[in-house]
Amino acid sequence: MKSAASLFAASILASSAADYLREEIPLPPGEVMEIGSIALMPEDRVAVATRRGDIWIVEGAHGQDLNQVRWKKFARNLHEPLGMFWQEGSLWVTQRPEVTRITDTDADGLADRFETICAEWQIKGDYHEYAFGSTPDKEGNIWVVLCLTGSFTSECPWRGWCVRVTPKGEMIPTCPGIRSPGGIGFNPQGDCFYTDNQGVWNGSSSLKWLKPGSFQGNPTGNRWHELAKLPKPPEPADKSRMVTERERFPDLMPPAVIFPHGKVGQSPTAVIADESDGRFGPFTGQMLVGEQTHSQVQRVCLEKVNGLYQGAVFHFLDGFQAGIVPMRLAADGTLFIGGTNRGWASRGSKPFTFERVRWNGTTPFEIHTMSATKAGFDLTFTAPVDPASAANPASYSMDAWTYIYQSEYGSPEVDQAKPVIRKATVSGDGRRVSLEIDGRVRGHVHHLAAPGIKSTTGTALVHAEAWYTLNEIPR
């Protein structure tokens, strides 16, 4: 085994919650470790797969002393794996051409059996034919989102679709309308979500709910429905609005949470749920989303309103060393992130990185949830708020906008609105504020700023902004 370089960096995340410690995990010296997949393994081992296709297994990445980590190469040169998990003695890998089960049958530490489970989707040799695979769902299916050819066209079957791969290797086309995904995962209820990047038919990047049979908004790959005798997906009108087209096409799924371009991020990636039961801080049940360009992790709280998911995104963790692609949150509350910025630049300036983040046990003062009500929004906080500041409507401001739903690349923010916060009511325990608001707009992103809020101990919010996508107003 190679023993890793002895120097590593640890830092309290710069402009994010000081209660989270970010540490770089030493990598095998001399190796190009552009991490695209992470899998948690038994006995606190962790597997990573690089974009060049090597799989490495590390011991000690959960340990106190990261100088003790030991790396071993398990397999070489797979085809850009972007999704990997461990199940019953094998690593299951979604690589560009297929889903593969990889096993070390003679226990010498090297993979020797590579079983092609499903290779039913096509590739033609384009650099952008990314395939992001999930962990298994409750039935054991792997969900795979297939990027468009070059992110603009769909030149061979199932580009621009989400498909499910059953344990037997059958492929079930599940949702058309994908553009350029960055990651895929489940919420604690087991519903599947993926991130799609700003571009054609995506005014801004977003987190989307892959409800089977729904149309995710980009019609470029629609025609493959004929191959599986599925109903014809919607052909939305160009230069419209998502709310308008939803009236025409009930299957059109609006983004659950839009990440306004530039303000929240530029390229969302990994999607994971915090199911660490409080070991990663107060956000159990919420979603974490990676951000490649800004080298950040955002936090998302979701709720279902009138049958659709929607919710708010908050800035959360910051200062990673490269562009984040995969993430995994272990049961002990260790968040592993892998990063690369080859071909797509990032604020973190290292070419690749492997890092972990752990919570120090002190609760950061944050907006915990933001949820839509009939009258406005309810905010909950991780600690009681100072009622004087929190009950004053002037402590808050809100603006709202939407995007043009169009075949052009991205969209400006349009149809600006200025909802007015009439009243703020603080609950008895100081943890909830109910805002009464005039002028919310269905379908708009609602940007809340609450810089004036203080906790009862006088601390300011670590992140005083939230962006809530109001697909539906509760009835």
Added chain:
Amino acid sequence: MRVPLLWAFLLCPPLTAQDGAQLYGLYCGACHGADGNGATGGQFPPLAGSPWVAGDEERAIRIVLHGLHGPVNVKGRTYNLEMPPQGAMLPDDQIAAILTHVRSSWGNASPAVAPAKVATIRAAQQQRKTPWTAEELLRDFPLPLEKSALSQLISRSYEWSKPEMPDFSTLQALNTEEEHDGLLDAADAPRKEHFAMTWEGTFTAPQEGSYEFLLDADDGAALHLDGKKLVEITGIGPANGGRSKIGKIDLKAGSIPFRAEYYEFTGQEAVSAAWRLKGQKGWNWLSREHMGARPDLEPIPIEPENGRAVIYRNFITGTTPRAIGVGFPSGINLAYSADHLAPEILWTGPFLDGTGKWLERGTNPSPPAGDRVVKCSSSPALPAGTRFRGYELDPAGNPTFISTLGQQIIRDHFEASGGTLTRRISLNSGAPVRVVISDAFAWELTNDQTGKLGPLELHIEGAGTLSQGKPFTLDLTPGTVTLTYRWK
């Protein structure tokens, strides 16, 4: 508070250069770097000192509106990436503010950009749907000239009709001119074909150090420094980087005599020269045309490790997209197509070079890196309905590819030693299965079980029926057939 309330100032025009700095940070900085030097240690092109943002503002406005893709040379370095269009997202006044900031920061010194100018260009380019290429933009907006390190440059043109460098002492100049811009240019000759040129002047080295000189020409050229020939391109051919050469020399600070020689046979004409200090990224040009710079890519040899064969999955030029490369320690290689279920390309020597697929966005081709490449087949090798099931590696890393046809299992094993590739293909049970060994060559039997398969020698043993002619097929019956390939 992390992010200022951006909308607050976005709603109150006009935007200032200071707003441009914030917008730049929000919308451009991630790729071009907060300091304008290109993000991630210069993997992305710089805007600081970039001639692309200087001079006529329309060039940069067009890039921001519609994006840029394909090769682009910035400060002597070639990038081949993709910039997404920003025009559908950013309004005119924001683009103007950003470019005003870019054009006046980090040493850049070009005038401000007016929102009205952005609006005009947006309207004029309404039909444009795809990103620009550098070539298209340069046609309309040539880059402002950089200062040359050559001075007192005199060009002479001669009549010359052979595809080789003349002995200039025997020729009479048609034309002699002073080149005040200090730049070589084949267009300065009074002819378009059958001519030769020389340039003589002074090269000023800014400091002591190791220097590299780049030369490219259509057709031939040579550079002489201090009376000695440093680098030369002979014969005939295009100036597209494929024939460019680099010469190295240690120089002291100061001026030394410089001489360039050049000849043009027929067709296109061009000469291009540049210099840099060793270790500097990019080139300083000594010519009006900027050609011959190749991306500074060190090869990434993909090789067997620890005496085991190496398996490589990625796109391999010459076979189908589901390609699986196998490189054996003995220097024999193959590319197996998991679409066609066959070893389609065989070759010897180096296996593959990772620069095609493992750098930047992986858009470059990735052909076999070695030699004696043989393309055996390029169509499905097993009956319709056969499914690829993966592969197993033996302790030496040799692969067995596995396919199934109903209940039948076809195992295709490869290993190599010395100069031979051994393939054992087996069937577990059932009716014979037809395997295409080659659709490019017939097997010409020379003696007992050995024959020629194109440039290869192929020996076959085992249970099965072989076809005559093309395609060359094997009807595999339960059992094993061994095929031994040898390069003649």
